[in-house]
Amino acid sequence: xxxxxxxxxxxxxxxxxxxxxxxxxxxxxxxxxxxxxxxxxxxxxxxxxxxxxxxxxxxxxxxxxxxxxxxxxxxxxxxxxxxxxxxxxxxxxxxxxxxxxxxxxxxxxxxxxxxxxxxxxxxxxxxxxxxxxxxxxxxxxxxxxxxxxxxxxxxxxxxxxxxxxxxxxxxxxxxxxxxxxxxxxxxxxxxxxxxxxxxxxxxxxxxxxxxxxxxxxxxxxxxxxxxxxxxxxxxxxxxxxxxxxxxxxxxxxxxxxxxxxxxxxxxxxxxxxxxxxxxxxxxxxxxxxxxxxxxxxxxxxxxxxxxxxxxxxxxxxxxxxxxxxxxxxxxxxxxxxxxxxxxxxxxxxxxxxx
Amino acid sequence: xxxxxxxxxxxxxxxxxxxxxxxxxxxxxxxxxxxxxxxxxxxxxxxxxxxxxxxxxxxxxxxxxxxxxxxxxxxxxxxxxxxxxxxxxxxxxxxxxxxxxxxxxxxxxxxxxxxxxxxxxxxxxxxxxxxxxxxxxxxxxxxxxxxxxxxxxxxxxxxxxxxxxxxxxxxxxxxxxxxxxxxxxxxxxxxxxxxxxxxxxxxxxxxxxxxxxxxxxxxxxxxxxxxxxxxxxxxxxxxxxxxxxxxxxxxxxxxx
Numbered sequence: 001x002x003x004x005x006x007x008x009x010x011x012x013x014x015x016x017x018x019x020x021x022x023x024x025x026x027x028x029x030x031x032x033x034x035x036x037x038x039x040x041x042x043x044x045x046x047x048x049x050x051x052x053x054x055x056x057x058x059x060x061x062x063x064x065x066x067x068x069x070x071x072x073x074x075x076x077x078x079x080x081x082x083x084x085x086x087x088x089x090x091x092x093x094x095x096x097x098x099x100x101x102x103x104x105x106x107x108x109x110x111x112x113x114x115x116x117x118x119x120x121x122x123x124x125x126x127x128x129x130x131x132x133x134x135x136x137x138x139x140x141x142x143x144x145x146x147x148x149x150x151x152x153x154x155x156x157x158x159x160x161x162x163x164x165x166x167x168x169x170x171x172x173x174x175x176x177x178x179x180x181x182x183x184x185x186x187x188x189x190x191x192x193x194x195x196x197x198x199x200x201x202x203x204x205x206x207x208x209x210x211x212x213x214x215x216x217x218x219x220x221x222x223x224x225x226x227x228x229x230x231x232x233x234x235x236x237x238x239x240x241x242x243x244x245x246x247x248x249x250x251x252x253x254x255x256x257x258x259x260x261x262x263x264x265x266x267x268x269x270x271x272x273x274x275x276x277x278x279x280x281x282x283x284x285x286x287x288x289x290x291x292x293x294x295x296x297x298x299x300x301x302x303x304x305x306x307x308x309x310x311x312x313x314x315x316x317x318x319x320x321x322x323x324x325x326x327x328x329x330x331x332x333x334x335x336x337x338x339x340x341x342x343x344x345x346x347x348x349x350x351x352x353x354x
Numbered sequence: 355x356x357x358x359x360x361x362x363x364x365x366x367x368x369x370x371x372x373x374x375x376x377x378x379x380x381x382x383x384x385x386x387x388x389x390x391x392x393x394x395x396x397x398x399x400x401x402x403x404x405x406x407x408x409x410x411x412x413x414x415x416x417x418x419x420x421x422x423x424x425x426x427x428x429x430x431x432x433x434x435x436x437x438x439x440x441x442x443x444x445x446x447x448x449x450x451x452x453x454x455x456x457x458x459x460x461x462x463x464x465x466x467x468x469x470x471x472x473x474x475x476x477x478x479x480x481x482x483x484x485x486x487x488x489x490x491x492x493x494x495x496x497x498x499x500x501x502x503x504x505x506x507x508x509x510x511x512x513x514x515x516x517x518x519x520x521x522x523x524x525x526x527x528x529x530x531x532x533x534x535x536x537x538x539x540x541x542x543x544x545x546x547x548x549x550x551x552x553x554x555x556x557x558x559x560x561x562x563x564x565x566x567x568x569x570x571x572x573x574x575x576x577x578x579x580x581x582x583x584x585x586x587x588x589x590x591x592x593x594x595x596x597x598x599x600x601x602x603x604x605x606x607x608x609x610x
Contacts, residue, residue, distance in 0.1 A: 013469050013473065015449075015485065015486055019447070233462070234454075235457070237454065238454060238457055240444045242441065244437045244439050245439065248406065248437050249457045250405075250426050250429070250457060250458055294444075294447070295444040295445055295450070296450060
């Protein structure tokens, strides 16, 4: 009787461990998809380059050759940026859904995208540089980053005044979104044709202006933020149980929400300022990760990053190949492919989960 | 073993007084129930003891240590509070839901003792077959059992339960309350239960506290304190108390 009891006990723990192993396998699966599409991204492009030339460009590194330039200064940053921005958006989307307790939330829900767009437009239309004296390629990213930050501050201000509940945040986010969207529309109205075209193109979202330096910045921010979030992963998981329950487990929900909000804002702002508005990755990646891995944030954080990277890498590949010889703006691809996927999620949605 | 003592505790939202001059002791190994009409301040009282709210007046002591000097982390390791809400959102297995009850102790890698604690609670409550079911697929009664298990999994010294059996059928009500009384006695926990069902309160508590309009109108042993007059005064309902098979029963007759 007692041996039966101990065998039973061992079975429960092993079943739990199996649950964990299953999740680790999914993480590896996402990783493989990322590697697969990244390889495709380096190999394919408007110019036809042989595998041998690609390998020598990557590992022998002599930049006096046009092929090397294409590989090292176009394709490689493009590929890496797709991975990093996809990951950043995936993680930002996950945490936005968590703190707003809403499955429809994305990194852009609280108006950061509107602020970023307005910042970029300021540069294109008026030539207004918030920090003057910097190289031209950093004007737009810096403007949009600073405006995103301003948006974040506005939301914080609203939150401090009325309490940091999900309801207040959403309402504040809507108001701030509308504010900057109308200001953006005003700028678009006043813009010259070239400026207007530049703004519209920026808003599409595009990886074409990626460089290794910009990728490094996104990488460091993503690393920093994900490590900090992992440290608090259990408290964030508890948030999913509801306000009262989380409090009863000793979690200071307001403090955690503020902290996560700041991290999400920085992450989104950095991702958006270099590549513009790439939609749907932040909405869809967390949902896929959650269906495969449950609610445990230790896995969800990593899973959302990798899922986002996989989606955006795949999207990057599609936008290179869909029109031969040209590169389609990636934001359009993610939106077009994201919509039916999202509808599918909505249709099969299980009750009682949110 | 942790004694819970309240001395002159008061709580107000702005100028609205919710609780006034609350003083009582709850002892380890005993179940103390709090009864009273809706809006009497019972849930607020539990939130004060659990540290979620801080009293505006008076002192709450856990083993003679004033909670005002204790951090949330310290309190939550001693006190386990189960609120009234009976939902478990998200895609969580029962096992993971219970694991979350150990949040004060969890680090990035789950330790053997955390897993053991979950196992023990599943065993004690007879819930082993539920371990890998998804929480959102459970019935209301099953969910309530899981939430109680979650409150117990971090081996608290003080257990605060807000309406723990309101969702359960009579058989499960008896099972759960029997189990709570047994664990309270065996582990010398200090258990405080807010409950609407007067008969259950009479049956399962060593001490009973009657709250009305934010004040204590009676406290002591159930049999001596609970009189028909007191209940009529508190609830505004004429009642009769009968004894059947050694159990006291409160029968509401008519509203006053």
